[in-house]
Amino acid sequence: MAASTNIPLIMRIVSASIPVSTRAGRIIRDILKKGELGIVEKAKNDLQTEADRSAQRCIVASLHKQFPNVAIFGEEQLDPSEKFDPNFLETSSCDEVLTKKCPEFLTDAKDEDVVIWVDPLDGTSEYTQGLLDHVTVLVGIAFKGRAVAGVIYQPYYNYKAGPDSVLGRCIWGIIGVGSYGFSRQKAPKGQNIITTSRAHSDRIVTESVEACKPTSIIRAGGAGHKVLLIIEGKAHAYIFASRGTKKWDTCAPEAVLHALGGKLTDLHGNAMLYSADVQRKNSGGILATVDNHSWYTEKIPEHVKETLPSDPVPDFMKKLEKPLVIPEIKSSSSPVNSPPLESQDSQSEQWFMTKDVKAMFAPNSNSSNSDNGSEISPKKPKPNPES
């Protein structure tokens, strides 16, 4: 049953996104089982399958039905005339989320403050190659342009553990509430394990990883999966010196990581921005850590940073009132140790209030992009993201 509207919006969206992403995960498994993947090459090294398409239809239709006035952006551009099977609508809610107290800075979130970023199948390339634990479903929730909550469903979690194991798991997090659904582990002491892309690597990606002096490198698929490697202590940092990922790849993982005291930023250490009018590409690359974030940003070579500038600040961010500091999340409250590096991060996150939140939905003047994904934006103006 859908949650009561007395409950703050962000809590209701997270509560709904858990069964929705779980359902999408089932769709992904069913399609692979049938073996009819329907692979389309969207661009070089960028695949789409029937699982991406069907999972997105399920997620977007289900969330839109429950939150008709919230903007939703999905990775896949789908044919709107295609019939949607109403059996794939999921409108239940997760009670566990509703028992948690909504943090104060999110209690008054209105429909127009919120954008939902959907990657129905992160790790498509790995899905087609049978590297199934790299696959995740990502539903990220942004408030006033910043990632604040996320759901990561891993449909093939436990798939190697035998027929008696429960397949799939759901990880979720809300900044100020915490992150749930996984077992947090320490990254090994005395090492510096770095994870990066396996399918979208190049010389710059490798050079940037090497500059951070890894003791070992894990080349893995999916942004969601790589953030899980960090929060479960299998790696110390996720570094991707490329503009290949988009907002739907990072919004949910960023929020889950941030909710437990970690950080996901671009390679400069600057915040990712997720309002409706941002360019879709994460043009400044990705750096995700639980500890020592600034140590890594300092190690990234300057010439790499020059080729990967931070996202342009969208118009609405330029009209900000004074920055608002939100509760700092302490990673030290959980058993995570630092890599063998000298400095500790002490930067506190800054959050921003817009004078006029509607400005978030103003069209972006800078550029066009053939890979916009799909949009359900009740507040109209078509976002015009940059490539």
Ligand SMILES: Nc1ncnc2c1ncn2[C@@H]1O[C@H](COP(=O)(O)O)[C@@H](O)[C@H]1OP(=O)(O)O
């Ligand atoms: N060059 C690229 N072209 C298309 N998608 C990319 C590219 N680089 C990264 N991505 C997307 O970012 C995610 C993380 O990248 P990687 O797995 O290479 O580390 C991928 O799962 C993929 O999303 P998706 O699988 O949803 O298409």
